[in-house]
Amino acid sequence: GQQVMQIPQYQHVQEGEDFTTYCNSSTTLSNIQWYKQRPGGHPVFLIQLVKSGEVKKQKRLTFQFGEAKKNSSLHITATQTTDVGTYFCAGYNFNKFYFGSGTKLNVKP
């Protein structure tokens, strides 16, 4: 079946360092979405990428969708303690969402 792999599983950074998480799908996706889950919270939608090669920015966050629409990345520049949480990618096809396993980000002040 369709799978979305996400790496790394954990990332510990010093505040101010950059952070990147990667997703790779076994099949081509209609779109890919990113969600953030704060500790003890629920996943919250961040962004959706639809077009091949698309790049979107939200302040210090940069999201990319691969040319083949099978991989994606989220890059955070100069992390802050407020970035702490688990970041999930979710590939979307035919009204189904295929979640990656998430990358848990810890930021040391």
Add this chain to the structure above:
Amino acid sequence: DAGVIQSPRHEVTEMGQEVTLRCKLISGHNSLFWYRQTMMRGLELLIYFNNNVPIDDSGMPEDRFSAKMPNASFSTLKIQPSEPRDSAVYFCASSSGQGTGANVLTFGAGSRLTVL
């Protein structure tokens, strides 16, 4: 808009007891998803409905789990009898097939279940 509303937020029960989790969708959303989250297995899709009809229940662990959507705005997930390995956070999420935010999930706050 009040968002996706789940109840109860926390439930502690004993093995063998019946558990019912409830979810109220966002008005206008027509798809509902039940997820289970554990440290070991991450986010698992249990079942999803589209226009009140169950479309894919392949993630439902076993016959002890059942889900219903009696109307367009409400769903229940029932576990009977419950077992300690059912302990997890259960999330309900809804989405709309059209308009702003189409095909994007809005999650409820989750129901944390502990089965002793």
